[in-house]
Amino acid sequence: MRTVLICGAGVAGPTLAYWLARAGFRPTVVERANGQRSSGSPVDVRGPALSVVEEMGLVDDLRAAATHATGIRFVDSAGRLSRRISMPAGHSTAGTREIELPRADLARILCAAVRDDADFVYDDTIARLDQDPGGVDVCFERGPARRFDLVVGADGLHSTTRRLAFGSDREFVRHLGIYVATTPLGEPPEQPHDVLLHNTPDRLVAMHPVRGDVGVAFIFRYRAVAGFDHRDLAQHRRILAEAYAGEHGWRVPELLTRALRVDDLYFDAVSKVALPSWSAGRVVLLGDAAASVSLFGDGSSLAIAGAHTLAAAVAEGDHVTAFRRYEVEHRRRTDARARGAGLVAAMLIPKTRAGILARNAAARLLLTGRPSRTAGP
Template identity: 60%
Template sequence: MTSRTVLISGAGIAGQTLAHWLSRHGLRPTVVERAGTQRSSGSPVDVRGRAVEVAERMGIMLKLREASTDVTDLRFVNASGKRVGRVNVRAVRRASGSREVEIPRGDLAAILHEASRDHAEFLYGDSIATLSQDEHGVDVTFTHAAPRRFDLVIGADGLHSQVRRLAFGPESGFVRHMGMYVATTSLDTPADNQRDVVLHNTPGRLVSVHPSRGRALAFFVFRSPAVPGFDHRDSSQHKRLLTEAFAGGGWQVPELLGRVRAADDLFFDSVSQVRLDHWSHGRVALLGDAASCVSLFGDGSTLAMAGADTLAAALAATPGDHRSAFRHYEAAHRELVGPKQRGIGRAAALIVPATRPGILARDLGSRLWPLAAAGGWLGQRLPGAGNATGREIVHARSTSPTT
C-alpha cells in the first residue's frame, strides 16, 4: 500500500518534530515554510516534561544539553540596578527533580531540523494559498510551487495560522488577547553576566536581559488592552507601541529602547491564547500554537514536541482512519494543554505584577521558591504535600510565545 502523504505547514518546533515521527512511522511528510531558511533567532525556551522523553527517543537529548544555556540565577533589580530578589534556578530544578534544559529557540529548531531533514521534503520560501478537500484527499495550491494533492494537511504554523484561517475561519473567532504584549530583540553583544537573567519590573511592565549563549537578548512585556488596528507584521507600529509603553523607565530601559528603534529583527506580538472546539476539520488538523497557543507562560515548545509525538503515534495506530486518529490525538493532548491555559493568571502575576505591592511581594517571596519547588516535587508523589507555585516563574522567563 502507498504510504500516506502529509503536508505540514510550518517548519518550527511542532512541524519538524511531527515530520520526524511521521517518517519514523512510515508516512511521507512534506513541510512548507514561509521563511526562506531555518529561523536562527528567538528567545530561550524550555524542553521539559513530556518533551524530554520525546527528545530522548529521537536521540537528540545530548545535543540539546550541549547547546543549553548556562543560566543559574534569575536576578530582580530596581531602577538603580540594585538586586531586590533572586531565584537560584539550579536549586529549583534540583528541588523539583527536573531534567529540563533551557536552549535558544534557534538552536532547538536547528537540532530538530537535523533530525528530520533527511526524512522529509522541505519547501522553503513558500506557503499554502488554498485548500480544497474531499472524501479522499486535499488539493493544495501554493504561492509558488505547483499544485499538489495530499492525504492529510497539518497546520503547525503558529498563532497566526494560515491553515487555520483557510480550514476553520477568520483568526478573530479563535484568538483571544490576554491583556499583554511581548517583544524580543537581539542585542548582538554579550551580557555582562553569562549566568544571570536580569529582570526589572515597574507596575504592569517587565524588561529583562537574558545572556542566551553569548549574544544577549532583550525581552519586554507590558500589560495593555487590545490595541485597535494592531498588525503583527507592522514593525514601525511595534517600535512606537514599545517606546510609548516604556517611556521614562529606569535601569537600562533608555539604552534598550534605543536598540529597539535601530533593530531589524524585533519580534512583537500580542500575548494570546487560541481556543477551538475541535482541532480537526475533515482531513485537516492543527498542531502547536495553531491549535492551542497557551500564551507566553505556557511551555509552548514543550507542548509542541509532545503534541507532535502524540499526533504521529495516533496516525500510525489507525492507518486509513484519520478521523479516529485526530480524535485520539486531541483528547490526549488537551489533558496537557488545558491546565496551562487555565494557569496564565498566576504566571502573569509572578512575572509581570500589576502593582508596586505585587512587585514587592514577588521579590520578597523569591527566596522561598526553591523550597516551594521541592514541595511541588513531593506533592506529585504524596498527595496534599505541596504545590509547585514556586516553579512558575522559572518557566515563565524569556520564552518564545510561538512554536
C-alpha cells in the same frame, strides 16, 4: 506511501515529520520564511517533551545549545541586584528536569534530525485547501498545486492553515492584554549565568544570557490595538515606544533605544487560541495553531509532546479516529497550562509596586526556602 503536508518548520512541524517518517509516511514541510528563523528567545524542553527528544537521540545536541542560565536576580531602578536565586543546571524552578535553549537552535536541531526523511519547502505557504473523501488538494502561493492524504497546520498563533480550514482569527483568537518584544543585543551579558528582571507596574525588562551573548525582552500589559499586524515592524516600534515612554530606571532607556533601532525585533501579542475542534476533515492543527496557551517558554514543550501524540495516533488508525484520539489526549495538557496562564502573568508582570515586592519575596521563599531583602522596583 501516505503523504502528509505540514505547514510550519518551527518546533511542532519537524517533530511531527520525524515521527511520521518512522511510521512509513513521506512528510512535506512548507515554511513561509525563506530559511530557518532567527528568533533566539529561550524556550524550555521539559516534561513529556524531554522524553520525546530523548527517544529521538537529541538530548546531547540540545544540551550543547543550552543557555546555561542557572540563576535569577531582580534589579531595582538604581541598578542594585537582589541576592542570587539559584536554579540547578538542567532543572526548572520547580526542580524538574529541563533544557533551556534558544528557540531557533531547538528548531534547527529538530529540522536536522528529519532532513533526510522529509521534503522541506521554504519561502512558500498554503493559499487554498480543497478537500474530498480521498484527500486534500493544496494550492501554494509560489509552488505548483499538489495533493496530500492529510494536512497539518503547525504554523503558529497566526496560522494560515487554521484561517483557510476553520475560519477567521476573530472567531478563535483572544488577545490577553500582554505584548512581548525580544531582540539579541550582540554583547556579553552582565551576569553570564543569571537572568536579570527589572519590573515596574505592568512592565518587565529582562536580560537573558545566551552562550556569550545576551538578549533583552520587554513584556508588558497594554490595550488591544485595532488593526494589530504581527508583521508590521513600524507598528511594533510605536507600541513599544509608547508603552515604555515613562520608564527611566536601570538601563531601560538605553535598552529601549537599541530595541527600537533593530530590524531583528520579535514582537507579538500574547493571545489565547480556543477552537471547539482541532480537526476539520483531513486537516488538523498542532502546537500554537491549535491552542496557544503558554505565555513564556512552555509552548515548545507542548508542541513537541503534541506532535509525538499526533504521530502515534495517525500511525495506528484512520485519520478520523486518530485526530479524535490526539485531541482528547493533548487537550488535557493544554487545558492545564491555560488554567495557569493568569498566575504566570501575575508573577512576571505584577500590576502594582506592592505586587512586585510580594513577588520577589515569594520567589525567594519558593526557590530557597528562606526570606531575604530583595530589590525594589
